[in-house]
Amino acid sequence: MSTVAAAASVSGAPRPRSHGVWNLAARRLRHDRFGMIALAVVGLYMIMVALVSLHLLAGDWADERGMHYANPTFMGPGPDDLAMIEPPPGHMLDLSAVDPLAPHYAEIERRTRELQTTVRPRVRTLPFGGDRYGRDVLQKAIKGSQVSIVVGLASAVVATFIGSVLGGFAGFFGGRIGDALEWLYNVFTSVPYILLVFAFAAVSGRSIASVIVILGLTGWTGVYRLLRAEYIKHSNREYVRAAQAIGAGSMSRMFVHILPNVSHVILVQLSLNVVGFIKAEVILSFLGLGVSVDSVSWGTMLNEAQTELILGKWWQLAAATFFMAVFVTAFSVFTDSLRDALDPKLR
Amino acid sequence: MIGSGTVTSYLIRRIWQMIPTLLGVILLIFVLFTLFGGDPAEIIAGQNASAQQVDIIRQQLGLDQPWWVQLWIFFKEVITFHWGDSWATREPVAHIFLTRLPATLTVMIPLFLLTLVLSVPIALGVAYVRGSLTDRLTMMATTVALSISFLVYVIAGQWLFGFKLSWFPIQGWSPSVWKNLAVYVPLPVMLAVFVSLAPQVRLYRSFFLDEIGQDYVRTARAKGLTERQVVFKHVLRNAMIPILTDISLQLPGLFVGSFLIEVFFSIPGLGREVLLAVNRSDYPVIQATTIYLAVFTMVINLLTDVLYKLVDPRVVLK
Numbered sequence: 095m096s097t098v099a100a101a102a103s104v105s106g107a108p109r110p111r112s113h114g115v116w117n118l119a120a121r122r123l124r125h126d127r128f129g130m131i132a133l134a135v136v137g138l139y140m141i142m143v144a145l146v147s148l149h150l151l152a153g154d155w156a157d158e159r160g161m162h163y164a165n166p167t168f169m170g171p172g173p174d175d176l177a178m179i180e181p182p183p184g185h186m187l188d189l190s191a192v193d194p195l196a197p198h199y200a201e202i203e204r205r206t207r208e209l210q211t212t213v214r215p216r217v218r219t220l221p222f223g224g225d226r227y228g229r230d231v232l233q234k235a236i237k238g239s240q241v242s243i244v245v246g247l248a249s250a251v252v253a254t255f256i257g258s259v260l261g262g263f264a265g266f267f268g269g270r271i272g273d274a275l276e277w278l279y280n281v282f283t284s285v286p287y288i289l290l291v292f293a294f295a296a297v298s299g300r301s302i303a304s305v306i307v308i309l310g311l312t313g314w315t316g317v318y319r320l321l322r323a324e325y326i327k328h329s330n331r332e333y334v335r336a337a338q339a340i341g342a343g344s345m346s347r348m349f350v351h352i353l354p355n356v357s358h359v360i361l362v363q364l365s366l367n368v369v370g371f372i373k374a375e376v377i378l379s380f381l382g383l384g385v386s387v388d389s390v391s392w393g394t395m396l397n398e399a400q401t402e403l404i405l406g407k408w409w410q411l412a413a414a415t416f417f418m419a420v421f422v423t424a425f426s427v428f429t430d431s432l433r434d435a436l437d438p439k440l441r
Numbered sequence: 442m443i444g445s446g447t448v449t450s451y452l453i454r455r456i457w458q459m460i461p462t463l464l465g466v467i468l469l470i471f472v473l474f475t476l477f478g479g480d481p482a483e484i485i486a487g488q489n490a491s492a493q494q495v496d497i498i499r500q501q502l503g504l505d506q507p508w509w510v511q512l513w514i515f516f517k518e519v520i521t522f523h524w525g526d527s528w529a530t531r532e533p534v535a536h537i538f539l540t541r542l543p544a545t546l547t548v549m550i551p552l553f554l555l556t557l558v559l560s561v562p563i564a565l566g567v568a569y570v571r572g573s574l575t576d577r578l579t580m581m582a583t584t585v586a587l588s589i590s591f592l593v594y595v596i597a598g599q600w601l602f603g604f605k606l607s608w609f610p611i612q613g614w615s616p617s618v619w620k621n622l623a624v625y626v627p628l629p630v631m632l633a634v635f636v637s638l639a640p641q642v643r644l645y646r647s648f649f650l651d652e653i654g655q656d657y658v659r660t661a662r663a664k665g666l667t668e669r670q671v672v673f674k675h676v677l678r679n680a681m682i683p684i685l686t687d688i689s690l691q692l693p694g695l696f697v698g699s700f701l702i703e704v705f706f707s708i709p710g711l712g713r714e715v716l717l718a719v720n721r722s723d724y725p726v727i728q729a730t731t732i733y734l735a736v737f738t739m740v741i742n743l744l745t746d747v748l749y750k751l752v753d754p755r756v757v758l759k
Contacts, residue, residue: 419589420588
């Protein structure tokens with residue numbers, strides 16, 4: 095201690111600024127080429143999600159612009175399978191004698207002509223094909239990405255928040271509070287995860303918000319375990335005891351002193367959870383337990399793709415798989431880099 | 442040697458500790474379904490029931506009683522194994538368990554064993570040549586494989602091998618176990634093994650790497666043991682402890698099975714039954730499955746801890 099003070103006073107020159115944990119981590123991250131590429135990809139997705147959320151992109155994904163299963167543009171138009179149905183051969187029977195509507199034929203004709211109808215021409219091809227209703231698969235995939243990513247991020251935030259707060263309390267206070275929270279943790283972990291999700295899904299509605307709640311309320315246990323251990327470790331460190339000695343209360347020690355020192359653990363857990371929850375959302379939506387039917391996510395797209403494949407319409411499967419695989423790979427690589435950068439001891 | 446007395450007292454203490462957890466699970470399920478679930482009487486009565494019919498059902502279920510009486514009824518159901526009938530099909534819940542479990546196990550046991558038999562040697566192999574091209578290629582392949590949804594593998598695999606190439610029936614099930622194993626199980630198991638291999642290899646590789654870096658490995662080499670002895674006698678045996686933990690974590694999952702596999706291949710197993718129950722708001726089936734699998738998980742965890750002792754004499758049971 096004294097040598098440092100002496101050195102500082104002797105030189106008199108401004109001391110080199112010491113770099114904080116985040117500063118060092120950012121520098122390590124910048125040197126990680128894979129990590130930066132992944133970050134760029136994730137960034138692009140985030141811009142896409144923002145644009146979709148602001149209705150600047152894929153706002154009209156539900157428009158039925160194309161033909162039923164329109165081909166992707168590069169494949170050229172498919173056979174015109176919506177061609178007019180051939181009228182049956184033979185002459186039509188004259189039913190006017192028995193048809194109760196016969197006296198009104200003329201009136202029906204006249205009234206029909208008064209109504210204005212516009213027939214929208216349906217295009218034969220779409221950039222990446224159409225689905226059963228002739229909706230643009232590319233726009234659907236973009237809209238689906240927004241839904242899946244938002245659900246993944248939001249539920250990861252919820253789960254990480256619950257896990258961090260409970261873990262913090264359990265680790266910091268121990269004793270009765272710690273025992274009670276440990277009991278809660280044991281209860282949640284003794285039920286197999288997927289059954290827990292099903293049980294929650296059985297009593298909740300089908301919407302984006304309910305998926306976030308289900309995944310958030312069932313997925314906090316991993317974060318809790320880690321944060322509890324961190325808080326136990328930190329609450330006896332010298333800097334925390336020093337804070338206590340100068341009169342910092344429990345809340346102040348927990349959130350002002352310890353929290354910044356464990357925040358890197360929280361951040362890594364958060365990003366690990368994002369990938370896990372996106373996969374979970376896709377499976378829930380696929381099974382019909384996720385987002386509602388009038389919405390679209392990667393999961394609902396895969397659900398439709400299952401029957402389409404037999405008809406040879408592979409593009410919806412390809413689009414959903416591609417968008418999901420790129421995001422998940424990029425996010426996983428980024429998470430790994432983040433972990434390496436924030437906690438070099440871990441590897 | 443383990444004194445049998447210590448093991449017995451350890452077991453008793455652990456089983457004693459399970460009781461609060463089990464009570465917690467019962468409470469959790471009760472609160473979840475009572476507070477947030479729909480009104481059971483209306484679910485059972487259906488849409489065309491009169492208010493009177495709904496009231497009668499409500500009385501029969503004890504729903505007109507205060508909550509502590511309902512909790513007691515629920516608790517009695519759990520400990521007496523008397524769940525009554527499924528709301529949707531009137532089939533006794535116990536009968537559902539007994540008839541659906543064999544199908545699930547017919548798929549899950551081969552899947553579980555095959556994954557284990559394949560992933561341990563592959564992980565040991567790539568861990569041994571860590572940093573090499575083989576290792577890096579394998580790791581890259583697993584990263585990509587992990588990024589693609591499980592659903593895509595099954596959809597594409599079922600289409601390719603079942604529909605396009607017609608190597609296997611697309612779906613189906615027969616009453617005979619042997620016919621199932623020979624005809625209907627291979628495709629689902631093959632696809633599921635392929636999917637579970639990637640995360641498993643990654644995990645086990647990290648276990649092996651942890652051990653390969655240890656001092657005792659260097660000591661073993663220094664005293665002139667052959668590579669074969671170092672790898673199989675020292676590294677493999679020590680890495681068995683985390684591997685065992687991982688296996689024990691997977692075991693309870695065997696019973697719900699890979700519910701996705703069961704849905705895709707129309708296998709009449711427990712996982713598909715639970716999913717059907719969720720879709721039909723068939724609460725007794727969901728509640729019974731959840732609680733009994735929780736008990737099963739606790740028992741497996743206990744057995745694993747005892748097993749550690751057999752594998753690793755350094756472990757002290759406390």
